Amino acid sequence: MKPAPFDYFAAASADDAVRLLAEHGDEALILAGGQSLVPMMNMRLARPSVLIDINDCDEMKFMAADGDGFAIGAGTRQKDILKSAETCTAVPLLLKALAFVGHVQTRNRGTLGGSIAHGDPSAEMPLVAVTLDAAISLRTSNGERTIAASEFYSGPMSTERAPDECLMAVSFPLSTGAGTGFHEVSERHGDFAIVSAAAEINLDAGGKCASAAIGIGGAHPHPVKALKAEAILVGEAPSDALIEAAAEAATDGIEAMDDVHATGAYRMRVARVLAARAISDALAEAGL
Amino acid sequence: MISQAPNTRYVARKRRTQEDKRFVTGRGVFVQDIERPGMLHVAALPCPYPRARINNIDFSAALAMPGVHAVLDGAELAAATNPLYGGLKTPGVKWRPLAFELSRYAGEWVAAVAADSRAIAEDAMELIEVDYTPTDPVIDPEEAYQAGSPQVHPEHGSNVLYDGEFTWGPVDDDFAAADHSLSFRARWHRSSTVPIETFGAVAEWDEGKGILDVWASIQMPNYADQIAGAMGIPLNAVRVHQDVDVGGSYGVKRGIKHTVLIGYLSRKLERPIRLIEDRLDNMGGGDAHGPDRIFDTQVAYNADGMIKSLKIRALDDAGAYPGRGPFQLGKPIAAIVGPYTINSVHYEAISVTTNKTGQVPVRGFGQAPTNYMLERAVDKVAAALGMDRIEIRRRNFIQPDQFPYEQPSGTKYDSGNYPAVMDKVLALANFDALCARRDEIRSEGRLAGIGVATCLEPGGGNNMFEYLMNPAAEITTFMEGAEARIDGEGCITGVMATTTSGQGHETLVATILGEELGREPDDIRVIHADTLTAMPTRSPVASRMAIMLGGAITGAAAKLKAQIMAIAAHNLETPLDQLEYSGGDVSVRNDPSRKLTWNEICYIAHKQYHRLPEGAAPGLQAQHVWQVPLGGQLPDADGKVQLYPCFSFQAHIPLVEIDPGTGKVTLLEYFIAHDCGTVINPDIVRGMILGGIAHGIGAALYEKFEYAPDGQFLSATFADYLMPSTFEVPLVKDTEHCTPSPLTSHGQKGSGEGGYLGGPAAVASAVNDALSPRGLEIDQLPMRMSLIEELLNGTP
Amino acid sequence: MKPRSITLTVNGAKRTAAAEPRVTLLDFLRGPLGVTGAHMGCEHGVCGACSVLVEGEPVRACLMFAVQAAGKAVTTVEGLAGSDGEPSPLQEAFRDAHGLQCGYCTPGMLIAAQALLDENPDPDEADIREAIGGNICRCTGYVQIIEAIKLAAENLREAAQ
Structure with missing residues (x-):
């Protein structure tokens, strides 16, 4: 289990990284925390001929309010997000999801951007990004663009990122006053989710749902924003029946996968169970 | 807590181990730490198909790669070596390190590369072109048993490796006379012990001496014999260095095919060769999977809960290559009725071959699946009668005054007090409060259950299951040898004959030598002889080392002590019966001023021949080889025979909660009481038991080698094969009882397997208790959450 | 390359x-x-x-x-041992509690435990489980490892007083 040979460049800056990407094109991959990429390289399931290491690009490690959003640099390590009181306040859903991500050793290296760009259908960070419809910024040597997280994923470990684009940052909408909930199930704590559900809900002064963001991970080939469930919630006063209806709708459009851990039917049923729990948590936290 | 502390100085006392210091400081020497000058590294190419004819292998491009020294295929190796050992009489079944002509499972090795580094070997492996013709595999064991199914070994003529029936006692009469009977199917799916260290070996052929040196992460009997047999070299041309630290095994470290492969390459290239499995090799191609078993069981019982008779059919899937794996159907005969007074048993044992990775011995040697089935049977009888699961066990227990107790298959259980151990675990669990806690969880609408399971742990070994399944194997020894020496300065060295994989044998030997000689164990050095210098051994299998190595070293110590006493008697001119031995010094009982100290005696022994008794050899050294107690007999006319001498006992009580929405099981509590006779080192025994339970939790809830119906292997990584982490294993609470064995040097019994023998049954009992209010039951392991959720919420 | x-x-x-x-x-x-x-x-x-x-x-x-x-x-x-080469308090606690068997996972356990104790001198059971949650041990069932880390923390706190 040794990686195929590759050439290695340590990018000194984001500009350096995109320049190297432009130079080496399809054959190059960005190396962030490496906690998903390196296992695949060790197994030769991924075999880039060039690795561009962004671990020394300090400018890609930041967490800061950014207009209506809260931006996190792609190179920011998961452990630093967990320790950031500011981020926890601004994007509480992220904190809840991170409690399920890996282990101490992997969070010490693993980055937000790496997880988002890798796009494992069961991973927590992509689910949070899709649920909140975060803005993902991508840069090439020619410029930068922003894409909504809900548009970013096209399949398992498959995204709209072009080979010469480097993921720079993810900007999450500020969660002022919102309640959040995150539930997932895996055989063992710390493993990728078999299925997961995220929710962020704001209540208006009258106690009705002013906004709702619901997402399901692990079921579909990529994380899914449960628009129908959101629509059921918004404008309504929460009740058990409403939660149940929203949870029932949360798997709308999902085509769940079978694998060694669970059947697609399991994922569909449990996605609704976890969606109900996430919505309940969010409502409770929002002050219901 | 030791309930009956023997009158000892070192045995059964809490003491640090000898081994731990080197491991906590990073100074263990594992096979991956062995470096030899000029050593080459091997990678093996796995077959992508479950079953395929190998038409041609073109490795010219691989061989041409810089840094590559040899590429080996199955044809060359088959021409130069003999097939590997198989214990059953299975003509036409040939197990080889590399597939020859036919590849029999997805992952089987078809070629190997020796190169300057493992990375280069893997690079070269990708250039090997194999022309395969895939053919239909047989994956399901029941299908494999049917005539007409695709044959894994066409030359064998069938997929049945073994199909034998045993009847012990009046089974038909007992069934006819019983008030009730029930039947059920229980499924133990394929898992294994999966040590964190994979298997690895280094082989170095010395042409000048004609010796093959081997360093390996090994735990098995007759390793050197099997290497020599396959390579066609004399047994005394193989020297296995047994001082290599083994990073866990629990039965499976049996890399005989790996060793023959590199032994051949080393001889061919005259270079040291190293093959360390990576995790993919280990899981898919290492031939290290465990039992994979279907039980169809009928139970005859009376209205009072007394179980009278069993009819058991066990169908086991040995995978593509049966080494010693199928004998795991035979060992459970040692405790086929568990701790219960069941009067008669019919047992049909069937081993089939399929297109899956080969099976090797796993902790308990087949006893864990059988005990799981047996304890399911007891729970089912209790449920059918509406009887308490503890009460039914109490009624059926063999009672303390019935030992030695001969169970129907002819094995005598040595000693035990099952009701006392059950009492202890109930007290430890505060059982009434535990039940109240379960009921409170249930009253909140959630699912909770308490498990009850017991198990016997046969210890000591004895090869008679092999004879029962293959009478050509008339092998009645299962010995262990040891040596002890005292040098001229009084330092003691114990020499053991085999490897250690975490069981603390060095501590065992030092503790017993220290106890018997009255000397400080920490000052005693214990070494592992290589196979050319070692006394006979059957290796650390069969929960036997405390019993057998303990017995061997006790015997050696007694011989040493006799030599010491003879020297003292001669020099003090006093008869032996008037001498006192204390801490190594010998004095005259009625005149303590007349004495010889330890150092004086050792000096005399080594330096002063003129002061030795007539006929005494200089020096202080003794060897002792101990035959297993009660072993050595062939079966009697009724086919009854003693299997294993000593029987430890455990009672397990876990509490689980099941999330009804997801099926996820959480172990809230786990209590165990165990009785393995005299404990030599309390911390070591405790660790064995707690570790066995964790392993059992894995088998019960998470671990499964999954094959797709088309034979593709789906569990090659640690992301797919799930071993419990610290989040899944509760802080198990333990207590012990001591019923010494009358058969062993210090009353000790085995302790390395029991946690794993009782754990899966206990967790299954708990999960089923949790499901029982919904009228649901699950009779297969692992009970993964998707399976449980499907039962709870799936479409019926 | x-x-x-x-x-x-x-x-x-x-x-x-x-x-x-x-x-x-x-x-x-x-x-x-x-x-x-x-x-x-x-x-x-x-x-x-x-x-x-x-x-x-x-x-x-x-x-x-x-x-x-x-x-x-x-x-x-x-590198965990003291400059005198003697085992560190954490390593000694693993010996005292027999927080290992075969010794193969032990280096990783010790590293994880050391990192925990460097940050948190008084970890509770949940903290310890979290810290070593990414380290699989196949021998011990974790109980004696958790006991060893608790013991090390106690000994270190006592020594610091």
Whole structure:
């Protein structure tokens, strides 16, 4: 289990990284925390001929309010997000999801951007990004663009990122006053989710749902924003029946996968169970 | 807590181990730490198909790669070596390190590369072109048993490796006379012990001496014999260095095919060769999977809960290559009725071959699946009668005054007090409060259950299951040898004959030598002889080392002590019966001023021949080889025979909660009481038991080698094969009882397997208790959450 | 690809050796540098046997390339002992509680536990489980490991008073 040979460049800056990407094109991959990429390289399931290491690009490690959003640099390590009181306040859903991500050793290296760009259908960070419809910024040597997280994923470990684009940052909408909930199930704590559900809900002064963001991970080939469930919630006063209806709708459009851990039917049923729990948590936290 | 502390100085006392210091400081020497000058590294190419004819292998491009020294295929190796050992009489079944002509499972090795580094070997492996013709595999064991199914070994003529029936006692009469009977199917799916260290070996052929040196992460009997047999070299041309630290095994470290492969390459290239499995090799191609078993069981019982008779059919899937794996159907005969007074048993044992990775011995040697089935049977009888699961066990227990107790298959259980151990675990669990806690969880609408399971742990070994399944194997020894020496300065060295994989044998030997000689164990050095210098051994299998190595070293110590006493008697001119031995010094009982100290005696022994008794050899050294107690007999006319001498006992009580929405099981509590006779080192025994339970939790809830119906292997990584982490294993609470064995040097019994023998049954009992209010039951392991959720919420 | 020279600090000593970019930190330590305390268990980041401290933080040495550790300080289990070479209080606690059996996962456990105690001198059971949650032990069932870490914390707190 040794990686195929590759050439290695340590990018000194984001500009350096995109320049190297432009130079080496399809054959190059960005190396962030490496906690998903390196296992695949060790197994030769991924075999880039060039690795561009962004671990020394300090400018890609930041967490800061950014207009209506809260931006996190792609190179920011998961452990630093967990320790950031500011981020926890601004994007509480992220904190809840991170409690399920890996282990101490992997969070010490693993980055937000790496997880988002890798796009494992069961991973927590992509689910949070899709649920909140975060803005993902991508840069090439020619410029930068922003894409909504809900548009970013096209399949398992498959995204709209072009080979010469480097993921720079993810900007999450500020969660002022919102309640959040995150539930997932895996055989063992710390493993990728078999299925997961995220929710962020704001209540208006009258106690009705002013906004709702619901997402399901692990079921579909990529994380899914449960628009129908959101629509059921918004404008309504929460009740058990409403939660149940929203949870029932949360798997709308999902085509769940079978694998060694669970059947697609399991994922569909449990996605609704976890969606109900996430919505309940969010409502409770929002002050219901 | 030791309930009956023997009158000892070192045995059964809490003491640090000898081994731990080197491991906590990073100074263990594992096979991956062995470096030899000029050593080459091997990678093996796995077959992508479950079953395929190998038409041609073109490795010219691989061989041409810089840094590559040899590429080996199955044809060359088959021409130069003999097939590997198989214990059953299975003509036409040939197990080889590399597939020859036919590849029999997805992952089987078809070629190997020796190169300057493992990375280069893997690079070269990708250039090997194999022309395969895939053919239909047989994956399901029941299908494999049917005539007409695709044959894994066409030359064998069938997929049945073994199909034998045993009847012990009046089974038909007992069934006819019983008030009730029930039947059920229980499924133990394929898992294994999966040590964190994979298997690895280094082989170095010395042409000048004609010796093959081997360093390996090994735990098995007759390793050197099997290497020599396959390579066609004399047994005394193989020297296995047994001082290599083994990073866990629990039965499976049996890399005989790996060793023959590199032994051949080393001889061919005259270079040291190293093959360390990576995790993919280990899981898919290492031939290290465990039992994979279907039980169809009928139970005859009376209205009072007394179980009278069993009819058991066990169908086991040995995978593509049966080494010693199928004998795991035979060992459970040692405790086929568990701790219960069941009067008669019919047992049909069937081993089939399929297109899956080969099976090797796993902790308990087949006893864990059988005990799981047996304890399911007891729970089912209790449920059918509406009887308490503890009460039914109490009624059926063999009672303390019935030992030695001969169970129907002819094995005598040595000693035990099952009701006392059950009492202890109930007290430890505060059982009434535990039940109240379960009921409170249930009253909140959630699912909770308490498990009850017991198990016997046969210890000591004895090869008679092999004879029962293959009478050509008339092998009645299962010995262990040891040596002890005292040098001229009084330092003691114990020499053991085999490897250690975490069981603390060095501590065992030092503790017993220290106890018997009255000397400080920490000052005693214990070494592992290589196979050319070692006394006979059957290796650390069969929960036997405390019993057998303990017995061997006790015997050696007694011989040493006799030599010491003879020297003292001669020099003090006093008869032996008037001498006192204390801490190594010998004095005259009625005149303590007349004495010889330890150092004086050792000096005399080594330096002063003129002061030795007539006929005494200089020096202080003794060897002792101990035959297993009660072993050595062939079966009697009724086919009854003693299997294993000593029987430890455990009672397990876990509490689980099941999330009804997801099926996820959480172990809230786990209590165990165990009785393995005299404990030599309390911390070591405790660790064995707690570790066995964790392993059992894995088998019960998470671990499964999954094959797709088309034979593709789906569990090659640690992301797919799930071993419990610290989040899944509760802080198990333990207590012990001591019923010494009358058969062993210090009353000790085995302790390395029991946690794993009782754990899966206990967790299954708990999960089923949790499901029982919904009228649901699950009779297969692992009970993964998707399976449980499907039962709870799936479409019926 | 061509080997390149890599210099890093291992257990306080500056070490240099050549390696291709594809060589993991684990293989670099164990091979060219001959520092064999960290163990290879899975090479895909699950078992934790290869855990080392990089700049004081535990990481999986199988998921980092040696070239990425250039210029960094790496601590392996061999580096936990005191300057006198005697086992550290944590290592002694593992001996006292017999927090190991075969010794194979032990270096990774010790590294994870050391990182925990460096941050939290009074960890509770949940903290300990979290800290070693990414390290699989197949021998012990974790109970004696947890007891060892608790004991080490107690001993260290007592010594600090």
